Amino acid sequence: MKLRWSHAVLLVRDMEEMIGFYTKVLGFEVTDRGPFPAPDANGAEIVFMSQVDTDHHQIAFVDKKRDGNPPNSVDHFAFRVDSLDDVKLMDKQLAEDGRVENRLPLTHGNAWSIYFKDPEGNGIEVFCDTPWHVQQPQGTIWDRDKSNAEIADETRRGFESEARFGPIEDFYAKRASELKDR
Numbered sequence: 457m458k459l460r461w462s463h464a465v466l467l468v469r470d471m472e473e474m475i476g477f478y479t480k481v482l483g484f485e486v487t488d489r490g491p492f493p494a495p496d497a498n499g500a501e502i503v504f505m506s507q508v509d510t511d512h513h514q515i516a517f518v519d520k521k522r523d524g525n526p527p528n529s530v531d532h533f534a535f536r537v538d539s540l541d542d543v544k545l546m547d548k549q550l551a552e553d554g555r556v557e558n559r560l561p562l563t564h565g566n567a568w569s570i571y572f573k574d575p576e577g578n579g580i581e582v583f584c585d586t587p588w589h590v591q592q593p594q595g596t597i598w599d600r601d602k603s604n605a606e607i608a609d610e611t612r613r614g615f616e617s618e619a620r621f622g623p624i625e626d627f628y629a630k631r632a633s634e635l636k637d638r
C-alpha cells in the first residue's frame with residue numbers, strides 16, 4: 457500500500473482574508489463550500505480549493521478558530537490510497553497497533569475515509585476515491601464490516617440524489633478541460 461499526499465484542511469480565523477490570499481495570490485480556485493459536516497461544527501463553514509485536475513481540493517479551510525482556539529491550525533492532513541481494500545487494511549493496522557483510540561469511517565460520497573489522530577494529536581485522513589463525484593461537503597458513516605460491494609451500493613444509494621452526483625471520471629475530465637487553458 458502507498459499513501460500519496462492529497463490535501464490539508466486548516467482551521468482559520470478570517471475565512472474571506474484567507475480565501476482572498478489563496479485565490480488571488482496563490483492561484484487557487486474555490487471548488488465547493490458549505491456547512492462543515494461535524495457535530496461540533498458550531499456554524500462553521502468549509503471552503504475547498506484546488507488548482508489541479510487530480511484533486512477536488514488540495515487545501516480547505518474551516519472557520520473554526522475563534523478567539524485563538526483551538527491553538528493549532530491543523531484539522532487534518534489527507535493521503536490517498538488506491539482502493540477500499542487499502543483503506544480497510546489501514547484501519548486494521550491501526551486497530552492492531554492500538555495507539556489510535558478513535559478511528560472514524562466517513563464517506564463524502566466521493567471518498568471512503570478513515571479519520572484518526574496521530575500520537576501528537578494531528579488529524580489524519582486515509583482515503584480512496586469512490587466511483588462517483590458529488591457536491592461537497594458531505595459526510596456519513598460507512599460500515600467497515602460490510603463487503604466492498606455492499607459499501608459501494610449503500611454509498612451510491614445514499615448520495616445519488618445529491619447535487620452534481622455522477623461518475624468521478626467525468627468530474628476529473630471536466631476539471632482537466634476547465635484547467636487546460638489557464
Ligand SMILES: [Fe+2]
Nearest residue numbers: 465532534581
Ligand atoms: Fe479531507
